[in-house]
Amino acid sequence: MTAEVAVLGAGMHPWGKWGRGFAEYGTAAARAALADAGLNWRDVGSIVGADTVRGGYPGHVAGATFAKALGWQGARVASVYAACASGAQAIATARAQILAGLADVVLVVGADAAPKGFFRPAGGDRPDDPDWLRFRLLGATNPAYFGLYARRRMALHGDTPEDFALVKVKNAALGALNPYARYRKRVTAEEVAASAVVADPLRLLDICATSDGGAALVLCSLDFARRHGAARPVRIRAVSTVTPRFPSTVLDLPDIATDSAAAVEPPGETFRASIARTAYEEAGIGPEDLSLAEVYDLSTALELQWYEDLGLCGKGEGAKLLREGETAPGGRIPVNTSGGLASFGEAVPAQAIAQVCELTWQLRNAAGDRQIPGARVGITANQGLFGHGSSVIVVR
Amino acid sequence: MSRTRTPAVSGWFTGEGDRFRLLGTRCSSCASVFFPREDGHCRNPHCAGGALEEVPLSRKGRIWSYTDSRYRPPSPYVSDPELPWEPYALIAVELESERIVVLGQAVPGVTVTDLTVGMEVEVVPGVLDEDAETTWTTWHWRPTGVTA
Numbered sequence: 001m002t003a004e005v006a007v008l009g010a011g012m013h014p015w016g017k018w019g020r021g022f023a024e025y026g027t028a029a030a031r032a033a034l035a036d037a038g039l040n041w042r043d044v045g046s047i048v049g050a051d052t053v054r055g056g057y058p059g060h061v062a063g064a065t066f067a068k069a070l071g072w073q074g075a076r077v078a079s080v081y082a083a084c085a086s087g088a089q090a091i092a093t094a095r096a097q098i099l100a101g102l103a104d105v106v107l108v109v110g111a112d113a114a115p116k117g118f119f120r121p122a123g124g125d126r127p128d129d130p131d132w133l134r135f136r137l138l139g140a141t142n143p144a145y146f147g148l149y150a151r152r153r154m155a156l157h158g159d160t161p162e163d164f165a166l167v168k169v170k171n172a173a174l175g176a177l178n179p180y181a182r183y184r185k186r187v188t189a190e191e192v193a194a195s196a197v198v199a200d201p202l203r204l205l206d207i208c209a210t211s212d213g214g215a216a217l218v219l220c221s222l223d224f225a226r227r228h229g230a231a232r233p234v235r236i237r238a239v240s241t242v243t244p245r246f247p248s249t250v251l252d253l254p255d256i257a258t259d260s261a262a263a264v265e266p267p268g269e270t271f272r273a274s275i276a277r278t279a280y281e282e283a284g285i286g287p288e289d290l291s292l293a294e295v296y297d298l299s300t301a302l303e304l305q306w307y308e309d310l311g312l313c314g315k316g317e318g319a320k321l322l323r324e325g326e327t328a329p330g331g332r333i334p335v336n337t338s339g340g341l342a343s344f345g346e347a348v349p350a351q352a353i354a355q356v357c358e359l360t361w362q363l364r365n366a367a368g369d370r371q372i373p374g375a376r377v378g379i380t381a382n383q384g385l386f387g388h389g390s391s392v393i394v395v396r
Numbered sequence: 397m398s399r400t401r402t403p404a405v406s407g408w409f410t411g412e413g414d415r416f417r418l419l420g421t422r423c424s425s426c427a428s429v430f431f432p433r434e435d436g437h438c439r440n441p442h443c444a445g446g447a448l449e450e451v452p453l454s455r456k457g458r459i460w461s462y463t464d465s466r467y468r469p470p471s472p473y474v475s476d477p478e479l480p481w482e483p484y485a486l487i488a489v490e491l492e493s494e495r496i497v498v499l500g501q502a503v504p505g506v507t508v509t510d511l512t513v514g515m516e517v518e519v520v521p522g523v524l525d526e527d528a529e530t531t532w533t534t535w536h537w538r539p540t541g542v543t544a
């Protein structure tokens with residue numbers, strides 16, 4: 001088992017389209033996390049910012065931007081960009097610094113002010129960029145990839161659009177209970193079915209929106225937590241940030257083609273499954289030990305895929321697990337108790353941090369109406385562009 | 397009027413009519429195939445790396461999955477904002493001998509209701525967009541047995 005770090009504070013700025021800059025959301029989330037930890041910003045030895053990107057330029061170099069807004073105090077600084085996994089890699093950086101003895105207390109911040117509509121690549125003529133190429137040659141938006149995965153599940157496992165809608169119904173009901181969520185209204189299966197098709201077979205309410213938002217964590221060594229009076233803090237026990245293994249045979253964002261398996265047999269597990277397995281191995285636990293999970297429901301169908309990749313059920317059994325209510329509150333393994341991206345929308349560098357905020361509140365028994373009784377162990381999972389993916393295991 | 401026919405991306409496909417082919421590269425040492433073409437170094441981590449030679453990909457494959465685009469994609473996709481948006485299908489195709497999945501647009505007129513996973517399709521030349529001087533060409537997937 002590896003060493004652990006404590007989560008002393010968690011904070012968010014409410015998500016939505018607020019029309020302000022990312023630095024403001026991140027700073028508000030950071031102040032909330034510091035207050036939650038009972039610490040002053042001057043106590044922080046290091047700050048790690050998860051980058052946002054606009055026009056190919058990483059958001060004013062995020063770590064330093066947040067440090068300046070909070071008031072220069074000489075802390076060590078780092079900035080991390082990994083698309084949707086930025087937040088988790090920022091947590092990994094903070095954890096490594098603490099375990100290496102470089103800092104006792106690290107503030108991790110992610111925030112974004114998202115553009116309207118589809119995410120799109122930076123401008124100019126850039127045929128050396130796979131993200132630019134998929135838009136230029138195919139008009140393949142993110143929802144197009146989600147549509148491909150959803151249709152593949154229907155063909156392979158017999159999932160139906162009604163199954164997908166049930167994911168939205170579940171997550172919207174949880175989001176309605178979360179004061180930080182952008183969407184706080186329950187949704188019915190009929191409303192999902194009546195929404196416009198975006199990328200067949202997925203409809204508008206199957207796909208998560210873009211949002212503004214911010215999330216922050218105060219991480220520290222177990223020694224510091226003890227000295228600070230936190231005898232049994234919530235702890236991070238594993239952070240997996242593995243890359244795929246050649247040949248990666250699932251068509252992933254933003255690629256136009258998979259690796260070829262002509263020369264080497266594909267690994268026995270997919271990239272997504274390897275992200276979770278690595279986290280389990282590092283934490284010394286298995287899926288049977290989990291109390292809850294926060295996964296990237298970029299689309300409803302993708303949430304079902306994560307059930308299988310996290311080992312919550314067998315291959316092809318995701319929809320069955322959902323239908324039996326096992327991933328809802330009261331079930332064996334509630335998923336996305338925060339309301340998920342379905343309720344929050346995407347604020348890219350913040351969302352992997354927001355997942356850990358939710359687990360922290362749940363494991364502290366402080367999640368209000370969303371509380372899963374007796375929650376002890378939680379996992380997060382996410383995946384971004386270009387072979388980035390992460391998973392964090394949090395324990396109490 | 398005579399527009400020049402120019403590939404929307406160079407070196408990815410060649411030929412006309414039945415002789416149209418996607419072009420990839422193959423490692424002379426381990427036989428891994430790359431599309432889009434890899435001209436630098438073999439990406440198989442078990443391979444020391446051999447010369448990368450251009451190869452035409454199989455003309456036919458089977459549908460791995462498919463979807464469509466009901467809303468106008470953002471730039472750099474080019475479409476005329478003056479015209480109503482016409483959704484097109486996107487097809488991911490598994491090529492058996494290369495053991496690779498390649499995404500592409502379906503030929504115009506083929507919609508998701510015409511498609512099933514596992515159906516055989518073939519690669520055909522297509523047009524991505526046109527401006528005053530240039531017809532930008534691309535590849536399309538077409539269910540076999542469909543002509544036009």
Ligand SMILES: [Zn+2]
Nearest residue numbers: 423426438443
């Ligand atoms: Zn090779």
